[in-house]
Amino acid sequence: MLRLLRRHSSLAIxxxxxxxxxxLVWTLHGPEAFRRALGTAWQVFLTVLPALLxxxxxxxxxxxxxxxxxxxxxxxxxxxxxxxxxxxxxGMAMPGGPMAAFPLVLVLAQAGADRGALIAFIVAxxxxxxxxxxxxxxxxxxxxxxxxxFLCGLPLSVIAGVLARRxxxxxxxxxxxxxxxxx
Amino acid sequence: xxxxxxxxxxxxxxAFGLALRRGVPTAQRALRETGxxxxxxxPLLVAALPMAAFLAELIPPDLAAGWxxxxxxxxxxxxxxxxxxxxxxxxxxxxxxxxxxxxxxxxGPQMVALITGWAILGFHRVIAWEWPVLGGRFILxxxxxxxxxxxxxxxxxxxxxxxxxxxxxxx
Numbered sequence: 001m002l003r004l005l006r007r008h009s010s011l012a013i014x015x016x017x018x019x020x021x022x023x024l025v026w027t028l029h030g031p032e033a034f035r036r037a038l039g040t041a042w043q044v045f046l047t048v049l050p051a052l053l054x055x056x057x058x059x060x061x062x063x064x065x066x067x068x069x070x071x072x073x074x075x076x077x078x079x080x081x082x083x084x085x086x087x088x089x090x091g092m093a094m095p096g097g098p099m100a101a102f103p104l105v106l107v108l109a110q111a112g113a114d115r116g117a118l119i120a121f122i123v124a125x126x127x128x129x130x131x132x133x134x135x136x137x138x139x140x141x142x143x144x145x146x147x148x149x150f151l152c153g154l155p156l157s158v159i160a161g162v163l164a165r166r167x168x169x170x171x172x173x174x175x176x177x178x179x180x181x182x183x
Numbered sequence: 184x185x186x187x188x189x190x191x192x193x194x195x196x197x198a199f200g201l202a203l204r205r206g207v208p209t210a211q212r213a214l215r216e217t218g219x220x221x222x223x224x225x226p227l228l229v230a231a232l233p234m235a236a237f238l239a240e241l242i243p244p245d246l247a248a249g250w251x252x253x254x255x256x257x258x259x260x261x262x263x264x265x266x267x268x269x270x271x272x273x274x275x276x277x278x279x280x281x282x283x284x285x286x287x288x289x290x291g292p293q294m295v296a297l298i299t300g301w302a303i304l305g306f307h308r309v310i311a312w313e314w315p316v317l318g319g320r321f322i323l324x325x326x327x328x329x330x331x332x333x334x335x336x337x338x339x340x341x342x343x344x345x346x347x348x349x350x351x352x353x354x
Binding site for chain 2: 009010011013014015017018021022024025028029033034036037038040041042044045048050051052053054055056057058059060061062063064065096097098099102103105106109115119122123126127130131132133134135136137138139140141142143144145146147148149151152153155156159160161163164167169171173174
């Protein structure tokens with residue numbers, strides 16, 4: 001129920017911003033600009049639609065193939081640098097939006113992945129997810145810009161993971177055992 | 184179809200083929216999952232693309248060329264990083280906006296910082312998804328560890344830009 005509410009809140013926010021912006025465009029720049037904007041939106045839609053459908057099929061299939069427990073074992077507290085690299089790779093390979101990614105992070109945390117790996121995973125997913133780069137960034141911004149942006153983002157997930165391990169704040173995943181229960 | 188889209192299609196068919204080898208029920212679950220996501224994403228997409236186009240129409244071009252232009256340097260990178268955090272919605276909003284900014288004369292490093300700020304800070308996503316699922320304390324740790332990284336990405340982009348002469352040219 002909460003999921004449903006959150007999902008529709010996104011749609012409501014986007015719709016209301018769009019209505020306000022659309023009426024502003026109509027009054028400030030005239031109906032010609034309004035139609036031009038709608039034409040641009042339609043072009044973008046046609047550009048990304050085939051890749052979007054392929055990306056969603058990839059997401060749906062991978063979810064059936066990869067058990068989260070296997071991932072968590074590779075990202076434990078003793079995993080060191082290897083854990084951060086594994087988390088970065090998994091984050092980049094992770095398809096789907098926040099409705100899939102954050103619940104998976106919670107599952108990984110409850111299965112024993114450490115915070116550095118979790119944060120490296122989130123940053124790599126949000127920043128360099130393959131699906132997002134291939135569906136949106138390459139078609140819209142061009143391969144050269146996408147590659148430049150990707151390279152700049154590549155080291156960030158590992159840096160974030162290293163920093164996160166050094167921050168002296170205790171955290172236990174919601175819904176897991178009491179602090180200290182896990183070595 | 185671009186090369187990227189071709190790669191994606193091959194990956195998707197490969198993954199679906201692997202699911203099919205696990206048995207027909209697994210493949211059916213994968214297809215049902217895909218259908219559910221399409222039904223969830225399409226309304227968002229249909230609402231968000233006009234919104235992004237309207238916003239792009241409203242943003243004055245000299246804003247992109249001035250505050251976020253190639254000459255804006257570190258200050259422009261810092262502004263872009265923070266502004267990126269306030270872009271609502273998914274990639275269907277942010278990337279069309281960045282395209283508009285680039286066409287209006289924004290700088291490459293500043294746009295790298297904007298995308299990175301949107302991905303890492305993304306306040307809309309933090310409030311709607313990360314906070315309810317993982318809790319405020321986790322978000323504090325994550326933002327302490329990654330909050331400054333969009334600026335770092337912009338600086339790296341500034342150093343690498345000479346190696347990418349075609350990065351700002353639209354095909």
